[in-house]
Amino acid sequence: MKTAFAASVPGRTACLPAQPKKHAADMLPANLLRAKRPALPELGELDVVRHFTRLSRLNFGVDSNFYPLGSCTMKYNPKFTEQVAALPGFTRLHPLMAQLKGAGQYTQGALEVMWETERLLCEITGMRAFTLHPMAGAHGELTGAMLIAAYHKDKGNRKTKVICPDSAHGTNPASAALAGYEVVNIESKDGMVDPDALEAALDDDVAALMMTCPNTLGLFENHLPRIVEKLRAVDALLYYDGANLNAILGKMRVGDVGFDVVHLNLHKTFATPHGGGGPGAGPVGVSERLVPYLPISRVEKLHDGRYYLNYDHPKSIGFMAPFYGNFGVLLKAYAYILRLGGEGLERVSEYAVLNANYLRKRLEKVLEIPHDRICMHEFVASACNHAECGIRALDVAKALLDKGYHAPTIYFPLIVKECMMFEPTETESRQTLDEFADDLIAILESAAQNPDALHAAPVTTPVRRLDETAAARNMVLTDDA
């Protein structure tokens, strides 16, 4: 499809504001002005509408396709939360309105949303306090790692290392490194953190362990109580990567079992749209001992019931966001929690786990399931049993696209060969799961007879397999390159 730039017609316009009385050259000296006007597309409104409508049709999304992308929790995003976030009383609110003298009074509704969201997240996770500022999951990880660093520094602990299991999301080690830590990798055993490997890596220099539970294999970490104990012994903290919180709502609270820091991906568990890669929101919850270090500002409540922003927390790690986080995203998550209530949230996990186990059972005869036990909200399978006919996980993924399904996550976690990670989510019906399973079984059965057909897949998508090597070599990153 032509780009908007290639379709541009000089002089064509769409949404022009009124003609100004003065031009920039009348208002600023020439040396401060650009030589040429920016070469942005010149299109009519219908040109723009058609262009983006056509582009949208080249995408798979949850609204149009089953999207069992493991670890990413591509569940249905309720439409009413969009309506909530679009209320003019929220969208028109300037963030600096809350920073004028006495002007908290003009933003009481927004402050109450934040206060209430924090309280709800505390009750859901069992943490003592939350900050809503982190703007994405990885940003929450960075915030959490910085909170850990602030805690140890304040206590006079000389800690230099953070431990990450080999099954961890790649952002965990990257975030810990940005908080100034050396990252120690430990190998998993039977798909879980190995207490012996942890023991061997543990010394007084360890600041924290970053854990995902259920982990990225979709398995509950059975050694969790022992792990907590071991970390306490060296005054190390326990970080919970909340990417998979959607498996344990109402079944376990991370605060109750000994975690000190947790980040949540609101776009996963709390159904805010992923939007092609963002915006997300990554609130961070902490145990009592980390409360003093939370980012500023913090929403607080006066005796008379009014809310205000408190910046006076001298031990705080400071500012993680320009203002108060991705407020527009927080609104959607808050509305979702209100809609479901406690019972509805617990049901989310129950049915996410039910659907994952059902799909696992349906596929266990055609794919290898390396850890054959009850899984949580997702499971990892391996296509290595098809290697003899030359079929890889990538080929299976591409063949699924031809059937109109988004592929599962492939080649993650790194510790399973030819890995395929399925996360159906609670919002998919049994019929969808059955049709998907039937189609996937048919793909794998046909693979043995005709592997070349799979190597050629996909054939029905707008483009077929793309040359990524050439993309990296040629580096055509704009229409002008």
Place this chain on the structure above:
Amino acid sequence: MPFIPHSPEEVREMLSVIGVQSIEDLFVDIPAEMRPRSFELPQGLSEMQVLAKMEEMAARNRTDVVSFLGGGFYSHHIPAAVDALVSRGEFYTAYTPYQPEASQGTLQAIFEYQTAVCRLLDMDCANASVYDGGSAIFEAMMMAVRATKRRKLVIDEAVSPIWRTMLASYTSNLSLDLVTVPQVDGKSDMAALKAAVDTGCAAVVVQNPNFFGVVEDFTDLFAHAKSQKAASVISVYPVMQSVLKTPGEMGADIAVAEGQSLGQPLSFGGPYLGIMTCTKDMVRQMPGRIVGRTNDIEGRTGYVLTLQAREQHIRRAKATSNICSNQALCALRTLVHLCLLGPEGLIRTAELSMERARYAMERLTAIAGVRPLNTAPFGNEFAVRLPIPAFEAVDRLTARGYVPGFPVGRYYAGMDDVLLVACTEKNSFEQVGILAEMLGGIL
């Protein structure tokens, strides 16, 4: 059950396929002693009840005011087609384009976004965006630190304090040396900046227009930085960038921007996006997602995420950044907004905002006791000194439905009497006149 399709009969059948009796059997791995001590959440509500509750909360935010608040975040008109197009489910409910064949819509849109912001900022390469304008400056500084292997960063105090406070937090564990060069009456101190940029300096960081609305030309400073082999980093206001001298023309190595003003509602602070662009030499230091054009096996044009060897899912602790996503939907809003305005529309938006700001400067400084903070050229925002504390003036007028601007003393010592006033095309000349009358009335 909201958002769960199963009938009780289906649940029974599914459990029997799995080979368990009840849903609870699926949670056997979580022993009794690890179960929640409490899970006291409110009862669920109907869609109608949630909407009513949140409408009531929204009504307790005063958004019916006439506002001259800016400070880097501006209320510009957003054409209706932006929402109509961006809210399409195929964009909204997709994720990071891991399967490019099923994500060409998102990928081509990001490629076009990269092209648009490169043309606007006059730079070679862009990424798919980061969280916001502040994190974009941080990532730009880290690019310079990696490229130069130096640890000193020279930052103009006229760069927004909202972002400088973030930079201070983000760098607190990284053994970097942040040197802030004081502004003078809201202007950059070019001589002091030059003096601070030496052969130990990784980057100099400036903003145009700066926090006080002042428009500067940093060409000489950037040439000096180049002579010291330090990188030049500039943050710009993208609407004003349609008329102002470009980062490219000034010789910047990295140019970033808060993208809010291009199609994002203010929404009490987010979601926004950080626009990041750089010269070709710097692209391998760039963090985050980058889309490149290539061909499929039939020779058709297509788009993919590229240069992924920089990223954390491959490099883990050694990645260029921990950022693993972008503000894709905000970047799409930016692109659609730019396509609808076109060059002429964006320039008009800047000019309409500027002419209103000039009228406001003229009317406000005609009030006895009100004088400009400086006489430097400005864009759509400027600062004045009042005869009373600015906090008080803002407080009194806001109570009457006019927010006259932002009290700069909130962030700068010795500036309690300074008011920062922003105009956009949404402020009418008449409103500016009323503002002047009201301010004159309380002074």
